[in-house]
Amino acid sequence: MRNVHIETINPYDGVDLNQDVPIPEITKEEYEQRIRLLVEKMEQDGITYCLVFADREHFANMQYLTGFEPRFEESLLIVSHEGKLTLLVGNECIDYSEISPLALRHVLYQNFSLQGQPREKLVSLCEIFQDAGINHLSKVGIIGHKYFEKEHIGAHLHKVDIPAYILEELLKITEWQNVINYTDRMTHPTEGIRMKLRTATEIAYYEAVSHRASNGIIRLLKELKLGMGELEASRLVGYDAFPISMFPIVNFGEKHVQLGLRSPNNRKLEKGEMITICYGLRGSLIARSGFAALTKNGVNSFIENFYKPYFRAIVDWYESLAIGRMYGETFNKVMGILGDSEKFGIYLNPGHLISLDEWPHSPVYEDSDIPMVSGHYLQCDIIATAKNPFCQAILEDGVILADETLREQLQLKYPETYSRIHRRRRFMIETLGIRISEDVLPLSNCQAILHPYLLDQSQCFVMRN
Structure with a gap:
């Protein structure tokens, strides 16, 4: 029978923290294919027009389809059943929207602009909709940020989460019963267009982003010292101008760690206290939580009773894929080990899908009959928290499920990416003792590495007979 042990290893041997892995560009042809996939679904469902809304927080559906996402403002993409594209943007995005390689009709809609900016060229949404071809016979699908389940909200098919003024203008043209929430066609775990990676380029993109994010976390861990401030420690990650998917987290001490999503300040790190660090780039998120310790002194009971079963659950998570x-x-498998709510305090799903945004959906829940499919990009995200005394464990990295055909395409087109993934697989299997399926492609340079003492990166949990 296998058990969790602590061993002295060199977990980051072979990881070049200064290596700048190029991030592939998604091609015009791939964006066109994504639009075709949406239009095909529209044809199947009898949808004549699709409206895709985006703002600064909820950008991923639009960026996935066009390569453009709004900055400062909101935007709206109109997709006709013929595949014609109309993009509505405000004053500050009218030039930036040219970043999309697609044949878009760009329309200035100044109510998407910031308060107090010029509105002298304002045209009504109703007029823009009609000019795009929408009329009283049109059946319109709305893609916002969320879709709703029938058990959660009444008339769920007609509940949309876009701004009311947009919906009001649309309903001047078409009937309420002809407007439906169409977001699930983008983010449903198996039917959503962007929840399944289809090309080697997509895999290489997310691997390159994860390489960058995980190297930042490793740099921080290697240089972390007692007496260092949270903001000072955050600089060790080596932030650059690549867009983030969440606010970076560097929290020291029980009070700050308990606040979860809190941003750092100058709070100094003290011996033996809790640490949480999290760095999320657009397409990857890496997070760790543990004790500012060098040895088991003072934390041994947490190691035996909390972190060892937690790591066992992490192993089962990976091996279940x-x-x-x-x-x-x-x-x-996970909750069979960590299901004690008083001891481990897990209240979110033990894992979820990840994409350009950090949490588009989760298929990991009790009695889920959602199958694992090739192209799923998954986040190992199991947050365990004990309250009395306080203790937290987070070990968060991403993997992609890929069948033989997709793996062969990756090896042929991106051999260096494939080589890095193969090295991580070998490390997980041979060093950490995690028996992952050949379908599992690890993306992080610190994949599944859990240090019992965060100030000593040579000590790691492993699974052994």
């Missing part, structure tokens, strides 16, 4: 299995099995 294989194309064709059900996510309910993953949930059962």
Whole structure:
């Protein structure tokens, strides 16, 4: 029987923290393919027009489809059943919207602009909709940020989460019953267009972003010292101008760690206290939580009773992944170990899908009959928290499920990416003792590495007979 042990290893051997891995560009042809996939679904569902809304926080659907996402402002993409594209933007995005390689009709809609900016060229939304071809016979699908389940909200198909003024203008043209929430066609775990990676370029993109994010976390851990301030420590990550997917987290001490999503200040790190660090770039998120300790002194009971079972659950999470299995099995394996709410305090899903945005959906829940499919990009995200005394464990990295065909395409087109993934697989299997399926592609340079003492990166949890 295998058990969790602590061993002295060199977990980051072979990781070049200064290596600048190029991030592939998504091509015009790939964006056109994504639009075709949406239009095909529209044809199947009898949708004549689709409206895709985006703002600064909820950008991913639009960026996925066009390569453009709004900055400062909101925007709206109109997709016709013929595949014609009309993009509505405000004053500050009218030039930036040219970043999209697609044949878009760019329309200035100044109510998307910031308060007090010029409105002298303002045209009504109703007129813009009609000019795009929408009329009283049109059936319109709205893609916002969320879709709703029938057990959660009444008339769920007609509940949309875009601004009311946009919906009001649309309803001047078409009937309420002809407007439906169409967001699930983008983010449903199996039917959503962008929840399944289809090309080697997409895999290489997310691997390159994860390489960058994980190297930042490793740099921080290697240079972290007692007496260092949170903001000072955050600079060790080596932030650059690549867009982030969440506010960076560097929290020291019980009070700050308990606040979860808090941003850092000058709070100094003290011996033996809790640490949480998290760095999320657009397409990857890496997070760790543990004790500012060098040895088991003072934290031994936490190691035995909290972190060892936590790591065992992490191992089961990874080993449960294989194309064709059900996510309910993953949930059962994890919660079979960490299900004690008083001891481990897990209240979110033990894992979720990840994309350009950090949490587009999660298929990992009790009795989930959602199958694991090739192209799923998954985040190992299991947050365990004990209250009395306080203790937290976070070990967060991403993996992609890929069938043989997709893996062969990756190896052929991006051999260096494939080589890095193969090295991580070998490390997980041979060094950490995690028996992952051949379908699992690890993206992080610190994949599944859990240090019992965060100030000593040579000590790691492993699974051994």
